[in-house]
Every structure is written in structure tokens, then in C-alpha cells.
Amino acid sequence: MQIKDFTIDQNLKELTEHRTVVLPMACYETTINQNIHGHIPLHWHEELQFVLVRRGEAVFQINERKVTVREGEGLYINSSCLHMAQEKNGSGCVYICLNVSPSFVLSQDLFTTFVLPYVQATNLSYLHLVPKELWANNILDSIVKINQLLKGKPPYYEIDISLQLALIWKNLIINGVPLEYEQNEIVKNQRMRQMLEWIHTHYAEKILLDDLAQAGGLSRSECCRYFKRILKKTPLNYVTDYRIQKSLLLLQQTESNVTDVAYKVGFNSTSYFIEKFRKSMNMTPLAYKKAKCDRSL
Numbered sequence: 001m002q003i004k005d006f007t008i009d010q011n012l013k014e015l016t017e018h019r020t021v022v023l024p025m026a027c028y029e030t031t032i033n034q035n036i037h038g039h040i041p042l043h044w045h046e047e048l049q050f051v052l053v054r055r056g057e058a059v060f061q062i063n064e065r066k067v068t069v070r071e072g073e074g075l076y077i078n079s080s081c082l083h084m085a086q087e088k089n090g091s092g093c094v095y096i097c098l099n100v101s102p103s104f105v106l107s108q109d110l111f112t113t114f115v116l117p118y119v120q121a122t123n124l125s126y127l128h129l130v131p132k133e134l135w136a137n138n139i140l141d142s143i144v145k146i147n148q149l150l151k152g153k154p155p156y157y158e159i160d161i162s163l164q165l166a167l168i169w170k171n172l173i174i175n176g177v178p179l180e181y182e183q184n185e186i187v188k189n190q191r192m193r194q195m196l197e198w199i200h201t202h203y204a205e206k207i208l209l210d211d212l213a214q215a216g217g218l219s220r221s222e223c224c225r226y227f228k229r230i231l232k233k234t235p236l237n238y239v240t241d242y243r244i245q246k247s248l249l250l251l252q253q254t255e256s257n258v259t260d261v262a263y264k265v266g267f268n269s270t271s272y273f274i275e276k277f278r279k280s281m282n283m284t285p286l287a288y289k290k291a292k293c294d295r296s297l
Contacts, residue, residue: 023158025100025165027147032058032087032095037245038281040085042196042231047099048119049077050168052129052143056091060084062126063189064230069095074129074140076172078118081125082192082230096147104162105169114173122185124177135171142168191216192230195223199239203246204266207239243267244280251289258285 025047032039042061051060052074059068060075062083069075077083079102087093102119103111118124129136142164149157149164198215199207212235213223227235243265250261262273262285277285 023161024104025098025161027096027098027143027150029054029147030095030097032085032093036248039087041245042082042084044080044082044193045099046079047101048079048105049075049083050098050100050129050139050143051075051077052096052098052140054094054096056093057088058085058091058093058095059088060126065125066232067126067128069128072131072140074136074143076127076129076139078121078125082189083126096143098143098146100165105165115169117179118172120181121177121179122182123180127172127175127177133175135174138171139168142171188226191218192226195226195235199235199242203239203243204264206268207266209235239266240276241280244277247273247277247285248288251285252292254293256289258289261285 030040035041051069053069053071055071057068057070059066060077060083062075062077062081067075068088085093102115105111105115127136129139131137131140146161146164149161154160195212195216195218198212202211209220209223213220216223216226218226223235227233227238231238233241246265247261250256250264251258258274259270262270265273267273267276274284277283277288281288283291
């Protein structure tokens with residue numbers, strides 16, 4: 001199963017429920033370019049995420065760090081970390097995505113000692129899983145086995161999945177990352193989320209840098225530095241990109257027109273919307289609308 005149009009709320013939390021009928025987890029294959037945005041947009045969730053790239057390669061951004069993950073490699077993304085993914089060089093990247101509730105990784109008696117400290121660590125937003133490292137290769141093998149178990153559902157597969165999750169976590173711990181807990185990092189991430197939440201609430205309105213900085217409790221210059229350091233773009237560019245993302249679903253509605261969509265997502269000029277849309281999507285909004293409508297017939 002692929003989630004092509006997962007939804008996020010105003011503070012970027014993914015709203016997809018990552019669980020099977022009986023387990024607080026989900027495992028599915030994702031083809032990045034089949035997502036409605038052409039990439040996996042910035043979001044976060046409380047579940048831990050494990051990724052195994054089956055084909056191609058992708059650039060993942062986790063908080064302010066970027067990492068290229070190639071075929072056969074993987075990634076661990078910690079709970080509540082902002083992340084996004086984009087395929088690299090048109091490689092048609094496909095990856096297995098395993099999302100699991102932290103409380104399901106180990107039994108309740110072991111959770112406080114062996115899981116919670118890693119979830120709360122501020123220096124462990126992600127781990128790059130490279131097969132040449134034995135501990136990482138063991139994690140990648142377990143991701144494959146869990147995916148197979150969920151597809152086949154043999155007798156007692158739920159117990160086998162629990163065993164594989166315990167092995168994953170044991171190997172993650174074996175890696176030996178010294179854990180750190182920096183209050184500055186916690187505050188920085190909170191402020192970034194507050195500013196993003198403000199944008200996602202008010203994107204259809206006129207957005208001023210002063211309002212955005214106030215939402216994060218920062219000066220104008222600090223606000224700009226946060227965006228450039230974490231998202232590698234200016235606040236204005238992020239707002240424009242987000243408005244274009246929001247326009248994609250609206251353009252697929254048969255009754256919509258380009259001008260109405262432009263104003264609904266916060267552009268005050270149709271020509272400016274078309275210019276920015278073309279730069280972002282390599283086609284005009286009308287061409288995008290026709291392509292999507294024709295495909296649905």
C-alpha cells in the first residue's frame with residue numbers, strides 16, 4: 001500500500017494513522033514521485049520511522065540536516081522530527097517505510113530504560129543505515145522481514161514482528177551513540193514549529209515577516225536565520241512553496257479555475273501565481289490541471 005496523499009495538520013503533524021488492525025505500527029512501500037506533490041512534504045509524527053530504499057536514491061531532510069540514501073541503504077528517523085524526502089536524479093526511488101509507536105518497540109518494563117532516553121535525545125534526530133555496518137545491516141534485514149510478515153500474515157506473525165522490532169532496537173543501541181539532551185535544541189525546534197504552524201494557519205492571508213517572527217518569539221533577522229539554517233530557504237520562499245502545494249489539490253477539482261485557486265491559497269495576482277507555479281512544477285497551473293483531470297477520466 002502506498003500513501004500518496006497523506007494529510008498533515010496546521011503544525012505539520014501527519015494525520016495518517018500508522019497502525020494495522022491489531023498493531024500500533026504500519027509498513028508500506030512508497031514511490032516518491034507518485035505522491036501528489038511529487039515529493040514527500042515536510043511533516044512529523046510521534047512514531048519512530050525506519051526506511052529501506054529498494055530502488056533509486058533519495059535526499060531526506062531531517063530537521064536541518066540532509067542525507068542522501070542510496071539503494072540498499074536505510075534511515076532511522078526519531079519521533080517528532082521534521083522530515084521530508086525527494087528522489088534524486090529522477091531515479092524513481094522506492095522505499096519501504098516502517099512507522100512504529102515508541103511504546104511498542106519493547107515491553108513497558110523495558111521502555112523507560114532502553115527506549116525513552118533515545119526518543120528524547122536531542123542529538124539523535126536520525127541515523128544513516130549503511131549495510132557495511134553489521135548493526136545497520138541487521139536493522140535493514142528486520143525491516144524486510146517485518147514487511148514480509150505483514151504481507152503474508154502467517155500464524156503468530158504479530159509475535160514474530162515483536163521479535164523483529166526488539167532486534168531492531170537492540171542493534172540501534174549497539175551502535176553506541178552517546179546521548180545528549182540540549183535545552184537549546186528543544187527550544188529551537190519548538191520555535192520552528194510555531195512559525196510553521198502560523199504559516200499553515202494563515203497561508204491564505206497576507207503574511208508579514210513581523211507576524212511570523214512574533215509567532216516564533218524571535219526578531220525579524222533571527223526568524224530569517226532559522227528558516228535559512230533549517231529549511232535552506234527564506235520565509236517568503238517557504239510561504240510561496242507551501243501555497244503552491246496547497247493549490248495542487250484545488251486544481252484537481254473539476255469546477256476550479258486558475259484565478260480562483262490563486263486567490264484561495266493567498267496569491268494576490270494570477271500572473272504571479274502562474275510564474276511561481278511554473279518555476280516550481282515545470283508547467284503552468286492550467287497544464288497541471290488538464291493533466292490530472294485527463295488522468296482521472
